[in-house]
Amino acid sequence: MPPSIHPVDLVATLRQKNLTPAIIFLTSRRACDEAMQAFERSQVVLPKARQEQIAGVLTQVTAQFPSIAEHPLIGTVQRIGVAAHHAGHLPSWKIAVEELMRTGSLDAVFATTTLAAGVDFPARTVVVTQSSIRKARDFTDLTASEIQQLAGRAGRRGKDLVGFAVITPSPYIDLTVLTKGLTGQPEAIHSQFVISYPMVLNLLKAHPREQIQSILAKSFAQFQLNQRTAVLETKLDGLRAEMEPFGPRVCSDWITQWQIFDQARKRKKPRGPAARQESPDVAARLNFLTPGRVIGLVRGRGIILRQYRSKGQHAPMVTLLREGGALNECPASIVTQVFDRTYECEETSTYPWTTPQTLEHLTHQLAELPPRLPILPILIHPEEDVPLDSSIIHTLGDFPCPSCPSRQACQRDFPRASRVRQEIQRHTKSIQALQTSLWHRFQERIDVLERFGYLNATAQLTTDGEWARLIRIDHSLLITELIRAEAFGAIDPPLLAAIMASIAHDDDRPGSFPRGSAGLVTLLFQVRKLAESLMPHEEPxxxxxxVAALTERWVADQTLTWIGLARLTTMAEGDMFRLFARTIEFLSQLKTLKGTHPSLAESADRAIAAMRRGVLEELP
Amino acid sequence: MTTHELERLLLQQPVSLLHRLARGRISRHFRSGKRKLIDLLLHASAENRPGLESDLIALIEEQTRRQPAAPAEKLPQAQARPRAVAFLPTAPRPHKTEDHGHHEPPVSLHEWLSGIGVPPAQPFVPDAWQVDALARLAETDVVVSVPTGSGKTYVAIEATARAMRENRTVIYTSPLKALSNTKFTEFSRLFGPDQVGILTGDRRENAQASLLIMTTEILRNLLYDAAGGEIDVRLDTLGLVIMDESQYLADPERGVVWEETLIFCPSQARLLLLSASIGNPQDIADWLTAIRPTPCSLIRHTKRSVPLRAGYLHPNEKLTPLFRTTGIPYGQPHLLHPESKRLFAEYEEETGPSRSR
Structure with a gap:
């Protein structure tokens, strides 16, 4: 079985079931173009009358947009009644396809999902072949809203009694995502408020700094933060109710009081051998395990050479000389009996902890010990609470707690009360953060703008700030810094347009392009360095x-036609168009700086005039 | 509605409706009984009570609308059910599953494909929600959240015509240049080319006309210029701002522009926000009510004007309905047609496990 249905068969099926016109959403531009090629190879041709209808509509659109006349796909579309519609096409061609769909002249359009968000043309049927789309280099599942947007194109008001959304599997499909999306509720939307440099400058131009907080409070972002605050506040109310029985006692803030007392008490606890976790019998025996003492083990006997504490756990340890001359390091608990016999033992500070003579002597003695030895009776104190030292009671005397009447109640309630109090403090802090986060972000931007000299210390616009606020596009900080660094001194329009194009273009589709002039390469190098230095404050x-070189070519060479330009690169016409349109948008922002930077504005104006020709002139 | 009233209203609803209401609000809601479910709903909706209320009312309305359409003999049964449950809690309830359509035979392809055609031409009669939206716009700002293709443009055109009769400037914003261009052509045809102007980042035509089409960024810039002290007559006579595709408010890169525009929009101008179906339109209406002098009404409507059916087309050209029902079973994605289920399982198997999840 093929991984997905062949586009020609797909359209044939739809035609046969009377489900046309249809919009078929494919995963990529390439898939759309390949589907069109498949149709070109096939022998399916429309009847004469339909072909004439398409030709008629196309002539009408061409009257408005002459560039369509030479579009290479016209013949194919007319013959087969199917077209492709994606961002790689020129807007004029897309308008033509939309018009054809609106008049009902086409049977099917292959489109990418970008269409769903963009222009508005419906059909009887929508075919979905994917359940995920590419967003920022990654495939993510379509959301219920997106699926309903896609499916929503099916069924034309006044032209259809019913609409159809048809799913056909392809390797990119997860049926559950689609069925859930079709039957589910659209997602809630969330504010995406970001504070940009132009926003800060423009707000501070019109309002003093004191008013900004109340303006930010009017944002949808703050509205949604307030909703979260409300949730926290109900939680807080619950916690406060829980806190009720732990109100003031003998002292008004007994929790803190008890906490400090408790800590002081713990810190003062005697840290002698008794504090160590040893069983009472080992502790009692420890005093007798001196060098030279004969002791009994589970099997055999031995002589203690040394007593010490282990490094990590501080467990009591002994070094033993065993029968047969072996030396062992063992925990003191290994000792089962302490005998009433000791030998002279000369200690040294290194292994084997005694002189060789003594060791030899002791080994000899050990071997000759009588089988029965008297056992040393050792009294074992049972474990008991060590009462507070009188000196500690003295230092704790500053606290009223030991003798307080509510001491028992405090001790009992403290764990719970302190936990609830911590929760309350945590929630109060997050509520504060929710209330002030926007303002803090705004303040951060103010600090950066002040450092660069667009604002003075009282957050008022400086002369630079006055003109910089007119640049209200992405990467505004880079552009204004370039202007201040006089990178655009007496710049030629082609070079200016090229730099603006490289700043404006945010698509990473690869391709082959013409080469830029030497001047462009040097200037671009400088722009890059500046952009890198601004990295902490603005994404470069x-x-x-x-793309800069392509723009430079288009502006510099006025004899170049659109078709000629398209031959110089592998970039799609639609992408080229978008690049130039966005560049013009950026340039027209520079044009607003007439008052302060007349030569730059003049250059931008000339660049715009030079760019608007051919397709760019005729088009909306 | 107070908490107590809401709780009582919830208690009167069948459990199935509560489960539909709980979807997306409570995880694993299918595990809880009715009483627990109501508690959970009240608890979960503490942050968005209006959202819960509007959804509840929409669901109740939908149910009452559906009931008269159901076969007549089902009605007394439905009425008798609460009592039967009360007295015989252990009694089997076969009719409950019947309501969900589990035991109804799946729809046939023939039936599913029937009814294709062109509706008879009839004089255009605006839908009730369209009339309602226009009536409310006379007094309040309006947020419209309706499915794609329901006729939002009609509301925009009528509201524009009304404002223009009163000699007020109208600004129509859209997120995309392509859409602005389409609307410019459409409105020029309707109101006359001299009445309509367009302002986008790279195009400027007839900028002093009484109906201005622009991208939202341009309106934001106009508002900033006005706040900065520049005098703009167009903003002084502004009577209506229409924002198309307002769901762009949630766009990661450009959403902030919508917020800025709405915050600084002159208070004398009416706002008309047109949006595709979104989950929380009430939030937007509440927000606008909170920040603007005029209150904001919400027109919400989930029914499509042209009914939608879902199908499944197998790579071997076999077409089947996707769901057991003719239409789309809202809220019940599991009601797959046995044939489509089988074919898709076959597809998954043949194209290899690496492709399935």
């Missing part, structure tokens, strides 16, 4: 040299 743009 892609600054692609290839």
């Amino acid at each position: 743009p892609m600054l692609r040299a290839d």
